[in-house]
Structure formats: structure tokens, C-alpha cells
Amino acid sequence: MTLPNFLIVGAAKAGTTALYRYLQQHPQIYMTPTKETNFFAFEGEVINFAGVGDEALREFSITDFKTYQAQFQGVTEEKAIGEACPSYLYYPQAAAKIKQYTPDARLIVILRNPITRAYANFLHTVRDDREYHHDFALALQDEATRIADNWEWFWHYIQVGFYGRQLQHYYEYFPRDRIKIYLYEDLKTDAIALLQDIFRWLEVDASFVPDMALHPNKSGMPKNKLLHRILTKPNPVKTLLKPLFPAKLRQKIQHQNLNTPQLSPEVKQQLLDLYRADILKCQDLIQRDLQPWLGESAV
Template sequence: MSPETEISGPAARMPDFLILGAARAGTTALYSHLRQNPSIFMPSAKEPNFFAFEGEALNFSGPGADYVNNSVTGIADYHALFSDAPAGAVCGEASPLYLYAPKAPERIHQRIPRVRMVVILRNPIDQALSHYLYAVKQRIEPLEDFSAALDAEDERLAAGWQPLFGYSRFPLYAQQLSRYFKLFDRNQFLIRTYEEFQDDPKDVIDSITTFIGADTSFQPDLSSRVNAGGVPRSRLFQDFLMKPNPITGMIARVMSQELRWKIRDRLSQFNLKREVELPDRARAILRERLLPEIEDLEYLLDRDLSSWRA
């Protein structure tokens, strides 16, 4: 059965657009803002990761492995994510692993070759630090020294730890986008930066809404700050929020996952220190690994990214 045949019919909706990433570049906030628009349908479960792992038996190890191991890998389950979409709605989903995963571009091209794709890129060095701080906030990063975590990347990934722990590998944007550009027309991509999103979120949301063909007259509430990172002031309190325990288990029986996570993240915000300096050694490691990528990305996109190299 061809991909086109598989996705035909009202019970087999597929996305009209994908938010490919990058990770820690505002994709959770973007997802939250776009879902407010009545003309846009996005599944309540963010990051199904289908095209990253389609058909695979997942068995990642290490801290937080369940996040990846619980990804949607079957086409029927993926179709089901969009089964409640109203007629005429623009359907989409957000999985930042799509930019990172080597097999994702080919799988997307096979299933939905005319899909529109949104990419938000962040200064790679800032992104790597933010990814580390996110893992610290989630209490899945056991190392308190970012430099040590960078040194441990190869060993961890070789041991089957989930991709998140390749902190300096996630922001290899030039390599990642090149895989997509070999298969898709450039006009299928809208590429903005995290800095643009921070400076003028309305402009970025408006440009995306126009790009995906949704209702541009609707203006979402942009006041909430979603999924922010930081270092916990109290590790004990953060462990209580992020790790399974009898109290959170009881709450899970009576409250939806989406609402639980919203409350958890709100409480977590009060326990986080926002301003975190990048250690000198970690900065040196990241500059050595990532500066060539920034230069390659400037050439690939024909865009001045000199501020990222500063």
C-alpha cells in the first residue's frame, strides 16, 4: 500500500505542518500559542516523535529514557492523534527530535511529501546550555558540572542513553537542515530564530499562521512563559515535583497529564534560578565543536549569524 493510499480517508488524518525544532528553542511555547487558534488542531500530547522512530522497537536506557521509549511508533496510533480534528482545521504537531533524527526527513517525505515545516533555531551554544539546564531541572542529569556532561556525551550515547544527552550534537543545524533540503523544496520551510521569537513573539506567530494557512485574524494570549529552564534552588523540592512519588501518583488518578504538567511547571518556576553562567571550560568545548556549524549554517541559509559567534 502506498503512503498516499494509507493516509486517505477521514479516519486517517495526517499533519499539514510540522514544527521540527530545534529543541530548547521555544517549541513548547510555540505549540501552546498555536493550539489556542480555533482553526489549528494539534494533539494534546506534544512530541509524539513518530517520524524519528517509526517502526522501531525503542529500548533507550539511562535517566529519563521513558520519555523517548513512549514515543508513537505505529502509523495507526499516529493517525489516531488527529482523529478528533474538526473538518477544515489545519493539523500539526511539534517534535523537536525531527530536526535531530537522521531518518526523520526520509520518513516525512515518504508519508507527507507536501507538508509545511516550521523551524526555530537558537544560538547553538545557548541551546546546548539550555538543554543541560532542562535535564537538571527534570532531575535526570546526574552531573552538576556541565563540562563533565559534555565530556560524557560519547560514552552515554554509546551506552544507549536517550538523544537528549548529546548536548553538543543537538544544535548541528547545518547538517540537520541539509538532510531536509535534499528532499524538500525550500518553500516548504519557514525558518525563524529564537531571538526573533523572544523579541517579537506576535510577529513570529503571525508569520507561522500565515505560512500554514490558518486563520490569521485570531490573536493568542502570549503572556505565559512555558517550559523555562534553570537550576533548582532546592533539589529536594524539585525531586518531589519531577520524580514519581505516592502523592503525585494519587494526583495522576484524578487529573489529566496535561493539567498535571502545567501545575508542575508553574510550581517549578518558583524553585529555579534563571541566570546561569556558562563555565569557561564548557564554553571552550562548545565553541570548538559548534562554531564551524554556525559558519556552515550561514552559508546554507545565506543569513548573517555573526551575533551567534560573538
Template sequence: MALPDFLVIGAPKAGTTALHAALSRHPELYMSPVKEPKFFLTDGPPPTRGGGPGDAQTYREHVWRREDYEALFDGAPEGTRRGESTPFYLYDHEAQRRIHDLIPHARLIVILRDPIERAHSNWTHLWSAGLEPIGDVVRACAEEEHRIAAGWAPFWHYVRLGRYGEQLSRLYTLFPREQVLVFRYRDLVDRPEATLDRIFPFLGVAPGAVTEIPRENVTAHPEPTLSHRLTSAALRLGSRMPGPLAGRVTDTLERRLQQRARPRQPLTWEQRQALMAYFTDDIRLLEQVTGDDFGDWVRPRLRSGGLVGARPEGQRQARNGRPRTDPTAG
């Protein structure tokens, strides 16, 4: 029986699925066949009921028995390094502690995405799946503390999941920095070969064996029609059904939601400004903790790349009347 040598621990909606797939292609690495076992999120069985829409089904996916968790790595060829990817470990301090108690020498990989872009992607994912009842990301974030108090699972914590300064501060009280590799989501997307060649030596394997990251699926954005509301309500009820029946029902309803849905819609400038207030102080903390500059996350964007909320045309002029330029925009 064996335990992992390394973990991809966060953050959700920051490319962990694509990275897991890329790492599995390296001949000296073995990734768990269950991409997100969630083993360290509990000390035992997860809750059987309650929480947010879809949480009951998520809890059924937890690999919580140690023998089942170790069995995920039984197929690893001799001499390979074993890993798994559960992006909620970074967020959950108790999960960090459990990792330290069981595998204190594990190497940990952290991917950081612009927290506003990450929150929007997270919300879009659940809205598209029919599991988010609020059709506006700003209003959904405003409900977060009420949802947490009601026991909704971490995937609903759109704001808190993106407060990386707090999360890394806690992580570094348990693990030395040389066991933690932190890099940006944009590095993975824009410079995949160079980023992988940072990761492989960190894991103690040869660079150059994998040069590409698999493309990620882009979530569709269903319109908030009456049909969408009714199908979503049925899906949320179906997710609470027992056993395999829940999966069959929800898969069918989710496919119906995706039919004829438009592509993911960009944040507006007003939405980005409203969400920025949740993260400004933590971004400063993140800079202190890492020694890196994340100022591009708080500076105005001249263009959005279609996803993250650009400054309106009328506000793009500097005081001298000439257009401003921002090399970090995008």
C-alpha cells in the first residue's frame, strides 16, 4: 500500500484538471485515476445530507477510507512518483494539517488565478450546471456568508476560495517553502512548456517529457429563462436522490441546460469593481507572503480578454487626454 509523494492542492477553477492530465503523461509520474479524491477533506465519512444544491452528490464522491485512498496508487509502476489533485486542500486548513500529519514530506503544487476571474468561473460553472440559484455573480457572492453558515460545501465559497494570502500563510506554518511550488494560472495557459519544466524538476523527474497542457472545456452560459429555472430546480432536487439514480437524473438535466446555451459571458467593469472589494487586502497579504507582485490583479484593465471585466471606453483616458497603456492588460 502506498501514499502520494505530491499533491496538486489548489485552487479550484485554476487549471488543476488540465495539469493533472498533463502530469499523468510523464513516464516517471503516476496520477490517481480518480482526479479529485478529496481524502484529506474529512477525518471520516462526509455528511450524508444538507449543504448546498448538489452537495449530497459531491459528498458521495469522497474517497474517505484510507484503504480505498491507498488503493488509488496500487497501479503505480515501481520507481514512479505518485500524485493526486484535489484543489480544495489549499483552502481547508484542517486538510493542510491532515496532509502534514500523514505525508509531511509531500511536495505541494499551488496554482493561483486572478481571484475575481476565478470566482466568476466558479459561479458560471455552477450556474451552467443548474446548481446556482442566483443569476448574478455579485449577488451570489454577497450571499456567501449565509451559505457558509448553512453548511454549503467549499465549492460555493466563491470569495473565500480566492483569498490566497490567508491560505498560503497557514500552509507555510506547516510546510517549508521548498516543499511548495506556487505559480500563476496564466503561466500554465500562456507558457505551458516552460511552466511544466518548472514543475517536473520540483517533483524530481526529468523536464521536457511533456510540452503541452490539454485544452480546458469552456463553460456555457444558459440564459435565465423560465425553462432554465424549472430545469435547474428539478436538477437540484434530483441531486439529492440516493445512489446512482442521482447521477443519471442530473446528467440528463444538465445536458438539457447546455443545449443552445451561449458561451460564457464576460464580467462587466461594474461587476469587477464590486468584487474587487473582497480581495484587495488579501492580495496585499499574498504579495507579502510570496514576495511576488500581483498588482496586475488590482489595476484597471484596458481590455478583458473577453472574460474578466474591462474598463469602459469612456474611462480609458489619462489626465492628459491620451489613451493609457497597460502591458499587463488581457
């Protein structure tokens, strides 16, 4: 029975999609064809979230073991077998489930300043035409109500950022030498060094360099909504033009059409006040200096 021997467990909007794409290219690494199976978060559950666009989560999530196991049918001679699913860091039951099914798994975590992470999360839902508030402060005000009304976890802009609380579950189930922690800043500053460190840790060829020209999953508010829909939604124009524009060019145009408005000082301070204690807890847990997350320059 083939199951993963490593997992990228989060955090959301911190580079997990990029890591999935880069690791997927390595000849000695197998990644599940479905990114974000959500199996260890929702095993045995009926997924029925009520938020805008939440039906998509039900469509791609896997909740039964037989279907999850089928994700690994393509494994041949790869040494490292993995999946990437940022919901695993957020859902407390995931750590116990992973320990149950794959007790010796290695876990990769990449963390981003929780303030900028929450804002990127918000911009992601705006980009995808799910978020009807285009004011981040208003969306934050609605978060508790949305959670109470059973909107899926990706709407939990604030709650997803309490990494100290979330990581504690993993340290309770896995020894420290099975958990590898990176920061989003590591990925942005020197992605090659970060990947080579992962390759060494997974005991695969560390000299391999993936194609990193594509930068998946960028968030932002579309400047031109019509152009954004043509580039990202199924439509006859996109189908017609797709053969004429390589993926890299299409992505470049899409990214240039995305704007990131400045985050207001009031919202920054509100979130910093909420996160301060957890950031300090996280700092102690992962033994990395997170003081920049507490300063003005980080946000």
C-alpha cells in the first residue's frame, strides 16, 4: 500500500502551490495529481459548506480512503512521495490523522507573516469573484458570522494565521526532526536554496533545479475585470486564443492585470494586536526570529 512519506501541510497563501509545482518536477519526487486532497482534514465527512463558491471544495476534496489511495497509483520508482494541502495546518484533527495513516511522514510547513497572509487570502477570494466586499476591513468584520454560518475554512482570514496554536498539534504528534519549518521570506529571498534544503531533507538529488518561471496562485484585485475573466474563466475567446499565447505569457498578462491596494494602518494595527501573542508563541516553537513580523516594515 503506497501512501505519502512527506506532506506540505501549510500555510495557505504562503507558497504551498509554488512548492508543489517545483517539487512535482523532480524526477525522484512524486506529488499527488490532485493538489489539496483535504483527506486528512475531512476524512469520512460530508462536505457541505455554505459560502460563496464553496461547492468547489466539495468537488475536488477526497473524503474516503480508497479514493485517496488511488492518488498514489502513479508512483513508480520515486523515493519521496508527497502531497500539498494547506488546510492540514489549520484543522486540528489533521495532525492525528496523518500520524494514524503515515506515522513516519516528514512534514513541511511554510509560514508567512499572518497579517500579509490574511490580506493575500482576502485578495485571492476577490480575484476569484467570491468575495463581495472589496474593503478588507468589512470582510474581517464578517468573519465570525461567516464561520458561524458554515463558510469554508478559506474564508477564515484571521483564524488561519494563528500558527503557534496550529503547530502545537503537530509537535504533540511528531518529533521535531520530522517537521521542517520555512518562512515565506526564505522562498522569496532564495528559492533555490530553500528547495535544495528540502531535497537534501527528503534524500533526493539536491542538484536538481526546477523551472521556476511560472509563479502560480498570485492574489490581487483585477484592474480590468473583463480581461481577467477572459484570461481565467472558461469562455470561447480563451479557448480560441490559448494556442497562440504560451502559459508563461498568459500568466504574465494576468499578473500585470492584478493590483494590490495598500493595506490601511488601522487594519494592520488591529491584526497585529490580535496576532502578537501567537507570533511570540510561534517564534518559541519554531526557534526562528519572527520579530520582523511585529514591526512596521513587515506589513
